Amino acid sequence: MKLNQKNLAALAERLKVPNYNRENLKSGIVHIGVGGFHRAHQAVVVQKLLEQGGNEDWGICGIGLREGDRHIAEVFKNQDCLYTLITRHPDGKVETEVMGQMWDFLLAPDNPQAVIDRMAHEDTKILSLTITEGGYNLRTDGEFDLDDPTIQHELRNPNDPKTIYGYLSAALRKRKNLGLAPLTVMSCDNIQHNGDVTRKMLLSFLSAQDPDLALWVDKEVAFPNSMVDRITPVTTAAEIDYLKQSFDLEDEWPVTCEPFLQWVIEDNFSNERPEFNQVQGVQFVPNVTPYEKMKIRLLNAGHSVLGIFGALMGIQTIDACAENNLLKGVLRKFWDTEATPVLDAVEGIDLEVYKDSLLERFANPNIKDKVSRICAESSAKLPKFIIPTIEENLKNEGNIEISTLLIAAWCYYSDKQIDQNGQALEITDAMKDQLHQAAKNTTEDPLSFLQVQEVFGNLNQNSSFTELYVETVTRFYENPDVTVHLK
Numbered sequence: 001m002k003l004n005q006k007n008l009a010a011l012a013e014r015l016k017v018p019n020y021n022r023e024n025l026k027s028g029i030v031h032i033g034v035g036g037f038h039r040a041h042q043a044v045v046v047q048k049l050l051e052q053g054g055n056e057d058w059g060i061c062g063i064g065l066r067e068g069d070r071h072i073a074e075v076f077k078n079q080d081c082l083y084t085l086i087t088r089h090p091d092g093k094v095e096t097e098v099m100g101q102m103w104d105f106l107l108a109p110d111n112p113q114a115v116i117d118r119m120a121h122e123d124t125k126i127l128s129l130t131i132t133e134g135g136y137n138l139r140t141d142g143e144f145d146l147d148d149p150t151i152q153h154e155l156r157n158p159n160d161p162k163t164i165y166g167y168l169s170a171a172l173r174k175r176k177n178l179g180l181a182p183l184t185v186m187s188c189d190n191i192q193h194n195g196d197v198t199r200k201m202l203l204s205f206l207s208a209q210d211p212d213l214a215l216w217v218d219k220e221v222a223f224p225n226s227m228v229d230r231i232t233p234v235t236t237a238a239e240i241d242y243l244k245q246s247f248d249l250e251d252e253w254p255v256t257c258e259p260f261l262q263w264v265i266e267d268n269f270s271n272e273r274p275e276f277n278q279v280q281g282v283q284f285v286p287n288v289t290p291y292e293k294m295k296i297r298l299l300n301a302g303h304s305v306l307g308i309f310g311a312l313m314g315i316q317t318i319d320a321c322a323e324n325n326l327l328k329g330v331l332r333k334f335w336d337t338e339a340t341p342v343l344d345a346v347e348g349i350d351l352e353v354y355k356d357s358l359l360e361r362f363a364n365p366n367i368k369d370k371v372s373r374i375c376a377e378s379s380a381k382l383p384k385f386i387i388p389t390i391e392e393n394l395k396n397e398g399n400i401e402i403s404t405l406l407i408a409a410w411c412y413y414s415d416k417q418i419d420q421n422g423q424a425l426e427i428t429d430a431m432k433d434q435l436h437q438a439a440k441n442t443t444e445d446p447l448s449f450l451q452v453q454e455v456f457g458n459l460n461q462n463s464s465f466t467e468l469y470v471e472t473v474t475r476f477y478e479n480p481d482v483t484v485h486l487k
Ligand code: CS2
Pocket: 190, 228, 229, 230, 231, 232, 299, 300, 301, 303, 304, 373, 374, 375, 381
């Protein structure tokens, strides 16, 4: 049976379906970037609120800004925006439910005006984002990249938006002109101070495009910071098949996730907001900085440590990495001796217990999170997950041994593009070619990889770092057996 609105009543006999009337939903939230993570995280919180009743104003309208979102747009069209969430516990328990909180999806390239109108609609109170770490047009020096060709196009053509900034500008201008209340722009990406960063980027864009609007946004629009967390692997054919076999349900794009969910949000909204914190795992706090730093520098960085070393060792999934004693030992050592010393205390959280729980989550054998997903877009991830830890340790004369080894391993990975068994690595990275070009000169010039300034900033100017790096990368190239270096 196909997953769609018409079949929901019949499907209710087989699995959990929304208990609320989707026809009554309004799009209090417009969400940009409806990937697996959003569908397993914020969407779940909203579905739970809707199930409590009385929250119909907080339905979600999803938006895809890129041509690459066409496939998901088609799936949502066929399925009336419904999809299945499969939650897999470590002990094998599985929860399966149909998600109905998204009542509309718009593909921007097909109808940009419809997207602007929805964002500027008076029902819309929150505009949330999961556009990935690389989606913010942020330079390594923390400034907005005004030279980006698409941004240049938008600056000259305010009526032809392409990026999040062009759309936000058009929609906020419309709201301002109509005299509507501002909306809240809520980033849900793994960037420290994600709200502050979004605000700074948007204001830089607007100062160049429409300075009056920049003043209005500066005064009226709130950008809460948040820490978001739920491990969501890439959907596999096996999951589509599982739904068919177990429920005779045809869903073209279900989402799988772990049971853990956490969302810590700064209570800073310019317009109304739902009581997200009525849902378990969600809390409003006055200052989210220690939570986001802890999560990014331990969980996300920990993923990259396992992912890059694991990929070179020929390991396919994060649970297999987390079960490997060498990798587990190195991860713990990285956390304890490099990441933790530069973290701030987090009220109510024991970091030792947090790290133990991360290892358990990584080891969930039913999630099968692919190492290739973790390594994807490392050029956007490492500057947020790993490099700040190196920089802070350099300032404090702290330990940087494992993070330096990780950069050396990533150089080898980008250069050779094969694992240590000679198998081709599956590399997805917007900067893949640039990284490869820089890495392949390592034997002649051991510092050449660090010249990719968009990733490493000025790290190649720091002699304490370069000394250790040259020694490490040379040693690595002499014997690229990762296990030798992890001992
Ligand atoms: C991962 C994250 O993309 C990555 O490298 O670390 O997607 C991670 O799984 C989530 O942030 C978990 O909350």
